[in-house]
Amino acid sequence: MILTILFFPSSEFLPKKINNYVEASIYLESMYVNIKTEAYTSRSTKSKRVMVIPEGVPVDRIEKKTSWSLVRYNGKTGWVPSRNLVAITKIEVLDTKQTVTMYASRSTKGKVITKIPINKQVSRLEVNKSWSNVQYGSKKGWVATSKLNLRYTKETFAPRQYKLKETASLQSTYTSSGKKIISIPKGSIVKSAEKYNQWFKVTYNNKTGWIQAKYLQSYKSPLKVAQSIYGSNYIITSHNGDLMITDEILHTVALFDDGLIIEYGTREEYNKAAKLITTLHGGSSSELSEYMWSALWGYSYTYGKYRISPSSSSYETVVVFW
Template sequence: MDTNNRKKATIVTLCLLLVFSLFAVVPKAEAATVKLKVTANALNVRNAPTTSKSRVLFSIKKNTVVTKLAKKGSWYKVKYKNQTGWASATYLKVVKQTLQPLSNTTKVILSKTNDLNIRKSNTTSSKIVGKMQKGESATYKAKKGDWVQISKGSITGWVNAAYVTVSTKPSMTAAAANYYFAVTANSLSVRAEPYADSKLLTYVKKNESLLISRIASNGWIEVTYKTGKKGWVLSKYGKQQKKEPITNSVTIVVPEQTTYYYITEPTGLTMRNSYSVNAKSLGQTIPFETKVQILKQASNGWIYVKYNDVEGWINGSTYYGFASIENISYTSSIPSKTSYFVMKADTLNIRSLPSTVAPTLGKASKGNYFKILRISSNNWVQVQYNSKQKGWISANTSSSTITTKKPTTSVSNPLKGSLTGLKIVVDAGHGKQDSGAVGNGVYEKTLNLYAAQAVRDAIQSVGGTVSMTRNSDNEFLTLDQRSFYAAKVGANAFISVHHNSGPAAASGYESYYTSSAKVSSYNFAKIINDEITKAIKDEYPNYNIRKANNSALKDKSLQVTRVNSVVSILLELGFVSNKDDVKLVNTDDFRETVAEGVVNGLLIYFGRNK
């Protein structure tokens, strides 16, 4: 072979080797996709890897994730959506792919109760090495008889199997970028871990849009429900959508006809510069009983109004007032002489304003009388409906009369008997930083306090002494402190007041005692429950009583009833997640009905119903 031929052969061989080597690296380049996150507030993407001889194609916002296609010097070629270009590597950070699928065979346990003891060995006499709270999880290791061995952090020990649930730990995958979960349920639980028995963190409402972080193989989705806060929701109660859905935005509309909002909140309502409780105050409060015209309405319940030449937003919830196309106008004056409104027959509604379109606060029946506070120009009288609330009753019927002589009849039918010498603890559940359940414009903690105060007033009206675990929203006791409060104050009984939450259709009253408690409370709880049930059915025959085995009283291991030193009961008066329940339980009339049932039950149990 001559020299020229050898040169040609060598060149061909080198070319073939180069081609083969190029094909060899292609799979490696395609095997891993590198993601980059933008660290600048706005990053320009150019048509070439230089700032001097290129033009800007588009810009990307901070924290946006793009795909790396290539690198040249201090520049990355990136892909964002369907666009590609060059961006400075100085403002791009490699995103670490840290999520790894978990073994489908790994099991976890979740505690069904608070202060569950973790013991060194599988016996009740063994040393306690730790505790678990309700909804907390740990790794399942083994089971022996009625005991489960678990691992939690640095602790390995045993827990009683009766107080835990065992679940298979799901595998996890990272969610695609910019995917959101649009809530379709009226109220959806957010939990600390992807299990139904995990700790409840909060509730989210219908149409809320939540950024998705991870997806679990058991049907749960990790979402961001508040800035910096993540939790898990069930995927079947929402839709996964690319980009944030339009349903997350608040829609503003102008009423089709003139509509007024009448404020019934005694402290008035603060005007703000936007439709949120977190919006800036405008320094103007609209007083109690004021009428304002609704200029605009937001889909989240806030309304735009004008008062004292100031325009702004107020919370238009039915909890703080009511809307009506009726223009209620009246003047009122204080009677020149002390006068009384006496019911001679039938029943009349007590309303928040002197009009039949105003919401009902309660009822006045035959034999009731009230001192008149004001008389309106349309012949209604304002009375002190209860110790905390005023209301209006129509004087335009033959069912009543007005007199300057104080009647001898009582305002309400007196309860027979006395609780003098007995001390009762009334526990208003949750409080302060712990709102409890949230739904339909109300916080459970607020409903609990109002209902507990009604129970307190009713007990005191028959001579009983009441110790409240809290008297305002500025106080809070832990479950431990509530559990031992009765012993601390030397009480004879303990009543915890709560309101429930669940699916939108869930409704009604129920109560709980604990059969395994230190003190047997069944007889006490049954009597209290039965009397509350009777009182509710008498006044509200259509209200749901959530019965199991023909009783609304159920056995459940709750800390405040399980470790209490006295007879105890926990009441669930209604569901904040149910619109109709909230309308009823958020009235003084309903609270006083429940309070009457409580007092009747106490009189019967302690033998004072004579």
């Protein structure tokens, strides 16, 4: 399999697939699906369908034949079109600070493979304590990490969502001197599947460019998190980012930007509400659930960033702020 390397100054460097390993003599590659994909028992859409793989989730590719790939997802395997897969990769390129000796093992007593001149670029494959396994041209071996300077890191990964901490510029390239494409407002949600050093490649309003990591924070969609926790037995509605979660006997949870209200909840529903909160904002769901369930009228409780208090003497409603 031939992989194309972007941004490399020379074609002599090859990228490393991360999380590749041998398991029962099967070669696995970390990938993600770029579109909702059906998997089949054989390399034909006329064969039996094994499963449907959601868009954006990681999978392991076990084998590739012509235009089809055998993948593993959630313990199941099936064949999918290779065009629906994107490799998860990590490429580290470093410069030698001085002439460096490459060894066959992590020891200066190991067999010498070659000498790498000063100011040459190598591709790092692995780090083990004070040693780096690198590739220089067609040669691979171990060198002292202290004799290398990181030039850049390039990664591709399964799509993730981020929220802007403040208004920031979307740049045409991964440098501050790049052309400004557009300003992205604070609080906007963007998606990325590629990173170059401390720059993320994102798309906003159908415009694609690069934004610095310092402006981004991880974001999980409250609606998707709620759907995964509550399942199909609850009605979940969303309006301007606020959620209303109800069941058939009117147990209710309302989720806002800065708080949650739970009414007429059972202990299990308090557990679910606490899991919803902590999945989005951090902390222990079991500890938060205990505070919520045990809260006494007239008192306010603090757990980490959370403030918990019942809002009526009947204990039918509890409010959590953050």
